[in-house]
Amino acid sequence: MGPGEGCAMRDARVALAQIEPKLGDLEANLDLHASAVRDARRAGAGLVVFPELSMTGYLLRDQVPEVALRPGSRELARLARLSRGIDVVAGFVEETPRHLYHNAVAYLSEGRVVHVHRKVYVPTYGLFEEGRDFASGDTLRSFDTRFGRAGVLVCEDCWHPSCAWILAQQGMDVLIVASSGPTRGARPGVGITSVAVWRDLLRATARFQTCFAVYVNRVGYEDGLNFGGGSLAVDPFGRVVASVPALEPALGIATLEAEVLRRARLSYPLLRDENLDLVHREVERIRRLRYDLPGAGKEGGTAAGRGGRDR
Amino acid sequence: MKREPRRPGRAGSAEPDLSLDRDLTTRILTGFIRSEVLRTGRSRVVLGLSGGIDSAVAAYLAAKALGPQGVIAALLPYRTSSPDSLRDAERVIGALGIVGERIDITPVVDGFAAAAGRVGRLRLGNVMARVRMTVLYDRSEHHHALVLGTSNKTEILLGYGTLWGDLASAINPLGDLYKTQVRELAAHLRVPASIRRKPPSADLWPSQADETDLGFSYDRVDRLLALLVDSRLSPDACVAAGFEPELVARVGRLVVRSQFKRRLPVIAKVSTRTVGWDFRYPRDWKS
Numbered sequence: 001m002g003p004g005e006g007c008a009m010r011d012a013r014v015a016l017a018q019i020e021p022k023l024g025d026l027e028a029n030l031d032l033h034a035s036a037v038r039d040a041r042r043a044g045a046g047l048v049v050f051p052e053l054s055m056t057g058y059l060l061r062d063q064v065p066e067v068a069l070r071p072g073s074r075e076l077a078r079l080a081r082l083s084r085g086i087d088v089v090a091g092f093v094e095e096t097p098r099h100l101y102h103n104a105v106a107y108l109s110e111g112r113v114v115h116v117h118r119k120v121y122v123p124t125y126g127l128f129e130e131g132r133d134f135a136s137g138d139t140l141r142s143f144d145t146r147f148g149r150a151g152v153l154v155c156e157d158c159w160h161p162s163c164a165w166i167l168a169q170q171g172m173d174v175l176i177v178a179s180s181g182p183t184r185g186a187r188p189g190v191g192i193t194s195v196a197v198w199r200d201l202l203r204a205t206a207r208f209q210t211c212f213a214v215y216v217n218r219v220g221y222e223d224g225l226n227f228g229g230g231s232l233a234v235d236p237f238g239r240v241v242a243s244v245p246a247l248e249p250a251l252g253i254a255t256l257e258a259e260v261l262r263r264a265r266l267s268y269p270l271l272r273d274e275n276l277d278l279v280h281r282e283v284e285r286i287r288r289l290r291y292d293l294p295g296a297g298k299e300g301g302t303a304a305g306r307g308g309r310d311r
Numbered sequence: 312m313k314r315e316p317r318r319p320g321r322a323g324s325a326e327p328d329l330s331l332d333r334d335l336t337t338r339i340l341t342g343f344i345r346s347e348v349l350r351t352g353r354s355r356v357v358l359g360l361s362g363g364i365d366s367a368v369a370a371y372l373a374a375k376a377l378g379p380q381g382v383i384a385a386l387l388p389y390r391t392s393s394p395d396s397l398r399d400a401e402r403v404i405g406a407l408g409i410v411g412e413r414i415d416i417t418p419v420v421d422g423f424a425a426a427a428g429r430v431g432r433l434r435l436g437n438v439m440a441r442v443r444m445t446v447l448y449d450r451s452e453h454h455h456a457l458v459l460g461t462s463n464k465t466e467i468l469l470g471y472g473t474l475w476g477d478l479a480s481a482i483n484p485l486g487d488l489y490k491t492q493v494r495e496l497a498a499h500l501r502v503p504a505s506i507r508r509k510p511p512s513a514d515l516w517p518s519q520a521d522e523t524d525l526g527f528s529y530d531r532v533d534r535l536l537a538l539l540v541d542s543r544l545s546p547d548a549c550v551a552a553g554f555e556p557e558l559v560a561r562v563g564r565l566v567v568r569s570q571f572k573r574r575l576p577v578i579a580k581v582s583t584r585t586v587g588w589d590f591r592y593p594r595d596w597k598s
Binding site for chain 1: 328330331332334335336338339342343346347348482487590591592593594595596598
């Protein structure tokens, strides 16, 4: 039995908690989470998703170690307690026992930490400085939830299609993307440019991986950076099933129907047809060439050019 | 949603994009003012209202963000200031119902000039700008408010402003908008036409005009800056896009030479953790 084959997806009612975290203030943000969880419960949601670094705010810089949480910390325990009767996805700074700091997202259920994703691609270009403050994560794992198999990515991870692809190959039904995405102005006919870009990105990702995709972005300002919100949920056909208006804090509710996933995978059996072995062979060949590893040889042309299949 | 027709770009051509969604831009900027003021525990701003378009737009945005009672507009004329400027500034105060204050800076500036000896026109202009800054910061303390900046992106990039003078502020909603974009927003916000239509001027001496000082029009230089700065085109590519080589070279020099006006003073590093280098906290630290 392959990964995720043990449980089929079930209908899920998901709350998109588009909040405005308070920079560097764990206590205030815990209260903010508690209040949104209450609202989500009232709206009948079984899962509530918060943005990237929802417990701390984004522009932390040297505050990273001050707001970092270790497994078993009081704040993480309080956050976990919120997940009774409703699953909670929240962003925080994780400190490992070796004192590495990660931009992390936890999936919490019934008071327990089910999964932690450490942001793999910490952007360090343009206005981003995350590589100065965070270690990169080095795993991408899907995991089982009561709604089916889920995968979590953080913001920039989603710009690398390999991340969603790797999660999908592990049976992911629902992709959760937590984000703190700054806006870069608004254009006529486009609206807030970053919101429009993310909508395209989510729709393409959901279609390519035939999964639901839930994107939650924060709002508010830090040092003049404006976070645009525009959270949305997309079905595996790339259709937007729920969206939250840009710029303001709000709670969106999306219903993800398992039957839609079944039909999408029937219409587009991309996951069935994916040739893992081909990808593995080609990636391995490229890796050997790129890093000049033993066995790289003089390969690089077409299979025909090398006289047929690899041996 | 309104869709503006776009000219199809020629292959290899570079079209500067200065278009704005006026509604959303207004929302982003008013949200910015509200958020950055309220998080400091204050609820008001003080700004110098010159009668020009930049400070008028800043006042309109601030009044939308904080309500008219949250905006204190200081009129800070010098004896040579144009009466039209004062009239236009008063028009803004009347239209918005914001709080107006008038403080004549003539005795301070002339007192300085008397003490300092001969000061040429340019240096006296700098003194005026810094006296206005001093007054604004003092009034902001009096009113428990923040100083609202009114410098636009064109001025900031070209260094067309006085360091620690008109370039000084606590928060600036216009600093990422080119002059032509400020004009567009002014029309959207219904800033009085007399303010929108007059030639831009710092009004530091009679009949001063920005575009004469600079030697090029804002329309032209904004399009060039959008290519150089925002689209990161090379100077050669800007010339290929139709800008005169002299203009491209001159604007490039102005931007580089004025870098000091866009930074805090440089500090000599002699410790393990130095402000500005490895003592890194956001301005909105713990707020």
